[in-house]
Amino acid sequence: MHELSIVSSIVETVTETLAGLPDAQKGARVLEVRLRVGALASVIPESLEFCWGIASEGTPLEGSRLVVNLLTVVMHCESCGQDVELEGVQSFRCPRCGNPCSDMRQGRELEIDSIEIEDGEEKQ
């Protein structure tokens, strides 16, 4: 399982992003990190969440929520001429016409979509 290294990489990327924000937001606390994870990304959301607390400890991400948005597999069906969503990952056939599909349009994503931070511009 490589979830811990994936989570550590998320923490690193978000920390770098925070450093690049305008001065007023630099020290902002992170409330939520939202991911886009394809059904074929080879990671288990529960394992990511399990590692989250450990990996974010002592960083500006400590105490934040990890939200995993799971994406289904979408293939382009040559015969139907359109993108079709697969019901699972056990058969790469078009659910409409039954022909095999090899042109994947969605399903392997492993991305940080966005983060929600406290607005640091708030005056005391």
Add this chain to the structure above:
Amino acid sequence: MTTRIVELRRGILKKNDELAAGLRASYTAAGVLVLNLVSSPGTGKTAFLERTLKELKARGLRVAALVGDLETDNDARRLAASGAPVRQINTHGICHLDAEMIGKHLDGWEGVSLRGLDYLFIENVGNLVCPSSYDLGEKIRVALLSVTEGEDKPLKYPTLFNSADAAVITKMDIAEACSFDRELALKNINEIRPGIRIFETSAKTGAGMEEWLAYLAEARKGRG
């Protein structure tokens, strides 16, 4: 408290993907065909690679291999018997090879330069899950499956088989003793990766090797 959303839209493995893109460019510039071999532990990657290296060397081709394992250099020593340069990568607990490890082991590999090679094989750590997330810059990802593992392996590990460019069935010499259902295995692989090239091989008897070597030759010409 007011909050703010910051859009990132950044690949989590971006660093690896960037390093892999750099490797891919250097492989292309050097004219070497790079293959990444992935399977469970015990499928017979090393035996298959040993035979492949020997056969290619016998045809006068310049080959080398990087081999990943958590610990030991047993596989590198086995493969070195083929006469090809082999370098072991010990990941010390990490379940896959990544682009950084490949780059580091290509640098300073005594007597080996990419330009001096026709083929470079990377034998990944035995694991059917994690290696599929890490691009090593390879041109061809090969998923291996042995006749002892069960015909439904592609269905159980769809990511790996779906991201493969070629599939190799190993240990065909004992298929009958294992009651291996060949038709079902081929069907399952095709269900996950329609149209993929499948090679039915035995490193022991040499069965299927001619076809595999012909595929490698074609792939090097860019027609694989």
